[in-house]
Amino acid sequence: MFLNTSGSKPIYVQIAEWLETEILSGNIQQDEKIYSQYQLADMFNINPATAAKGLNILADASVLYKKRGLGMFVATNAKEMILSKRKNQTLKRLVKDIVIEAEHLNVSENELLQLIQAAYKDRGELE
The missing domain is CATH 1.10.10.10 (Winged helix-like DNA-binding domain superfamily/Winged helix DNA-binding domain)
Structure with missing residues (x-):
């Protein structure tokens, strides 16, 4: 690292x-x-x-x-605590930022969901 x-x-x-x-x-x-x-x-x-x-x-x-x-x-229980923190803090913050950016770009909720689904589908390419 x-x-x-x-x-x-x-x-x-x-x-x-x-x-x-x-x-x-x-x-x-x-x-x-x-x-x-x-x-x-x-x-x-x-x-x-x-x-x-x-x-x-x-x-x-x-x-x-x-x-x-x-x-x-x-x-x-360290693993569970870290997962909970990252889901409830980090991931929520990132999602909120994405929603705000989508609103600025006039991307609808449906379009955003499609983008997220496409990212899941193509996640092997993201790594």
């Missing part, structure tokens, strides 16, 4: 989102120890404090839990 250092999204948020994606994809399992702030700092060539902020986002959301003296671990 590459961090977008010139974008508007803070690096620590990108770190948290990357870790979420790793958990969702099964690369990091429940109750498995997660990378330390120093490992993340080495991996992405960033300040350890920045990496710690990314980890703390997930700890504050209870996606990760701390074991004193051992580090941070993935919570048992």
Whole structure:
């Protein structure tokens, strides 16, 4: 993964989102120890404090839990929490933005639904 250092999204948020994606994809399992702030700092060539902020986002959301003296671990229900958050926050926001843009372009609801259905059909080409 590459961090977008010139974008508007803070690096620590990108770190948290990357870790979420790793958990969702099964690369990091429940109750498995997660990378330390120093490992993340080495991996992405960033300040350890920045990496710690990314980890703390997930700890504050209870996606990760701390074991004193051992580090941070993935919570048992982390995958479900991440899926719920991404559906209820990220996906809803994206859909709302698409609807607003469709209105600006005078695209009807039916046309928009057809575009979404076509995207589902062609999703192999999107990757």
